[in-house]
Amino acid sequence: MSMKYTNEHEWIRVEGDVGTIGITQYAQEQLGDVVFVEVPAVGRKVAKGESVAVVESVKAASDIYAPVSGEVVEGNAALADAPGDVNAEPTGKGWFFKLKLSDKSELDGLMDEAGYEAFVKSLG
Amino acid sequence: MSDPAGGPLKRTPLYELHRELGARIVPFAGYEMPVQYPTGILAEHAQTRTAAGLFDVSHMGQVRLTAKPGHNAAKALETLVPGDIAGLQPGQQRYTQFTNESGGILDDLMVTSTGDHLLLVINAACKDADLAHIQKHLSATCEIEPMFARGLLALQGPQAAQALARLAPSVATMKFMTGTYVVIDGAECYVTRSGYTGGDGYEISTPADATDAIARKLLAQPEVKPIGLGARDSLRLEAGLCLYGHDIDTTTTPIEAGLLWSIGKERRANGGFPGAAVIQKQIAEGAPRKRVGLLPDGKAIAREGSEIVIGGKVVGKVTSGGFAPTLGRAVAMGYVERAHAANGTKVDLLVRGKPVPAEIVPMPFVKHAYHRG
Numbered sequence: 257m258s259m260k261y262t263n264e265h266e267w268i269r270v271e272g273d274v275g276t277i278g279i280t281q282y283a284q285e286q287l288g289d290v291v292f293v294e295v296p297a298v299g300r301k302v303a304k305g306e307s308v309a310v311v312e313s314v315k316a317a318s319d320i321y322a323p324v325s326g327e328v329v330e331g332n333a334a335l336a337d338a339p340g341d342v343n344a345e346p347t348g349k350g351w352f353f354k355l356k357l358s359d360k361s362e363l364d365g366l367m368d369e370a371g372y373e374a375f376v377k378s379l380g
Numbered sequence: 381m382s383d384p385a386g387g388p389l390k391r392t393p394l395y396e397l398h399r400e401l402g403a404r405i406v407p408f409a410g411y412e413m414p415v416q417y418p419t420g421i422l423a424e425h426a427q428t429r430t431a432a433g434l435f436d437v438s439h440m441g442q443v444r445l446t447a448k449p450g451h452n453a454a455k456a457l458e459t460l461v462p463g464d465i466a467g468l469q470p471g472q473q474r475y476t477q478f479t480n481e482s483g484g485i486l487d488d489l490m491v492t493s494t495g496d497h498l499l500l501v502i503n504a505a506c507k508d509a510d511l512a513h514i515q516k517h518l519s520a521t522c523e524i525e526p527m528f529a530r531g532l533l534a535l536q537g538p539q540a541a542q543a544l545a546r547l548a549p550s551v552a553t554m555k556f557m558t559g560t561y562v563v564i565d566g567a568e569c570y571v572t573r574s575g576y577t578g579g580d581g582y583e584i585s586t587p588a589d590a591t592d593a594i595a596r597k598l599l600a601q602p603e604v605k606p607i608g609l610g611a612r613d614s615l616r617l618e619a620g621l622c623l624y625g626h627d628i629d630t631t632t633t634p635i636e637a638g639l640l641w642s643i644g645k646e647r648r649a650n651g652g653f654p655g656a657a658v659i660q661k662q663i664a665e666g667a668p669r670k671r672v673g674l675l676p677d678g679k680a681i682a683r684e685g686s687e688i689v690i691g692g693k694v695v696g697k698v699t700s701g702g703f704a705p706t707l708g709r710a711v712a713m714g715y716v717e718r719a720h721a722a723n724g725t726k727v728d729l730l731v732r733g734k735p736v737p738a739e740i741v742p743m744p745f746v747k748h749a750y751h752r753g
């Protein structure tokens with residue numbers, strides 16, 4: 257399926273009942289060089305909107321929020337040694353974690369690509 | 381953009397150049413300043429450590445002090461700072477601090493003697509308060525000339541000397557912490573061999589209307605690229621240098637901050653600066669806390685405000701922390717109680733509530749590479 261987006265600049269791509277989550281191209285550009293990523297532990301149950309991961313650029317730390325509720329089934333361990341993947345491929349190998357969704361209807365509240373593009377444009 | 385503290389933001393003479401270069405502009409100390417250029421902070425940091433980087437630091441304040449007849453500007457300035465200013469030979473530069481009556485630091489500054497004048501470089505965020513402070517105390521003894529419109533360029537890195545010498549050959553033989561008048565591109569500039577990166581380099585004070593042309597000439601040199609405030613911060617952190625308002629402020633003394641080296645021997649003995657009693661007592665008996673370097677295990681970054689803990693007890697706080705690109709790891713500095721300040725002491729840094737093991741280490745984190753001649 258196609259991606260959905262939050263107004264905190266996370267994306268989620270759902271296959272079956274598992275969603276892969278990362279940050280958008282816009283977000284990585286705003287952050288600048290990413291030097292550290294902390295991903296959640298497998299098995300952690302998270303609520304929509306909960307702070308679940310951290311991304312640090314040279315300048316500052318930022319929280320990553322769960323776009324939907326669910327249980328963490330995988331964190332991207334490769335980011336520990338290659339945090340720059342978030343800059344290079346934010347929607348590819350720079351993904352953060354995967355969630356087993358507990359309520360797929362929560363996806364309906366997220367933006368689609370056109371909606372997110374319009375949202376980013378509105379930020380100027 | 382507007383200043384979070386209110387009022388419109390000011391621009392340096394290089395604002396248009398920053399825009400042309402694609403800089404990301406942020407409000408900083410009342411100015412619209414470049415935090416980074418399109419290559420990003422890591423590339424800019426590496427550029428400065430391996431070749432040469434050009435920084436716009438025109439937001440900093442420049443002030444010229446000239447003795448009034450029958451007075452001595454260096455002696456006058458010594459009533460406000462603990463540094464040995466009277467001992468400066470013409471062309472020598474020193475680092476010192478404006479102190480308050482409790483020994484706290486109002487600002488830190490560079491002072492250069494030209495023989496006829498003293499040239500001060502003060503922090504952007506403090507410059508109006510500093511000027512008022514100087515005017516209040518030194519108006520009877522000195523002509524005080526704020527030169528806030530002048531440009532200030534920092535050219536830093538191991539190839540800074542060869543790049544600047546192409547425009548001004550005489551700078552090649554300058555030594556660290558000296559200054560001289562130099563004509564660059566037809567404009568009279570004042571150049572010091574100093575900086576805020578821990579590496580070799582220069583700071584170039586330029587007439588406002590010549591700043592843009594000189595900056596472009598420098599950027600046309602093959603060694604030189606523009607560097608923003610983001611890398612300026614990571615460079616100075618690696619060098620273990622204090623950032624005013626973070627690592628030093630009115631609540632920290634020069635002794636707590638590890639800046640005893642900047643206080644002249646005679647001045648330690650004789651005082652005569654604000655807060656001398658407090659500072660002399662700390663020199664004699666030790667300060668209650670000390671600024672230390674911190675090396676966290678692993679990759680988590682302990683930033684400003686993180687608590688420093690030993691056995692569950694808070695013994696201090698991080699004042700600057702970040703990623704050190706040269707080392708590829710996180711570093712930090714902060715204050716800890718004197719009893720726990722020895723190098724090799726194991727501590728925990730609380731990062732988002734979780735303890736990160738760290739060790740107190742000597743600074744700088746990256747060896748200084750000053751050109752001492």
